Amino acid sequence: MSFVRIATIPLAVSSVFLLFGCGQGENKPEQTKDKPAPTAAAKSDETKHAGWWCDEHGIPEAECSMCSPKVAAAFKKKGDWCDKHDRAKSQCFLCDPKLKEKYAARYRAKYGKEPPPIEE
Numbered sequence: 001m002s003f004v005r006i007a008t009i010p011l012a013v014s015s016v017f018l019l020f021g022c023g024q025g026e027n028k029p030e031q032t033k034d035k036p037a038p039t040a041a042a043k044s045d046e047t048k049h050a051g052w053w054c055d056e057h058g059i060p061e062a063e064c065s066m067c068s069p070k071v072a073a074a075f076k077k078k079g080d081w082c083d084k085h086d087r088a089k090s091q092c093f094l095c096d097p098k099l100k101e102k103y104a105a106r107y108r109a110k111y112g113k114e115p116p117p118i119e120e
């Protein structure tokens with residue numbers, strides 16, 4: 001009887017649909033507004049140097065042209081850029097070691113101690 005064979009097809013199709021349709025059904029359109037923004041991390045700024053100081057480059061994180069593409073773009077715009085070392089010219093300790101001292105002085109002014117050694 002051929003109609004029996006036909007009758008099984010919708011069943012197979014619907015189970016396939018169930019398998020694949022499952023994940024898509026959960027996909028609600030653009031309704032993730034209520035996601036809470038991460039608020040912590042700013043707290044320890046004053047006590048620990050995490051957050052303010054870039055240990056790696058010896059520059060305040062917010063000004064570090066090596067860590068922040070946004071900062072880097074701003075320096076490039078000003079024409080303050082070292083192509084050779086891929087960082088702001090005014091932050092290139094490789095070209096001008098005196099700059100390192102300039103930033104170190106800011107660290108000392110804030111924390112009253114020497115900045116951590118730069119890992120480069």
Ligand SMILES: [Zn+2]
Pocket residue numbers: 054056057058059061064065066067
């Ligand atoms: Zn950095």
Ligand SMILES: [Zn+2]
Pocket residue numbers: 082084085086092094095
């Ligand atoms: Zn340089």
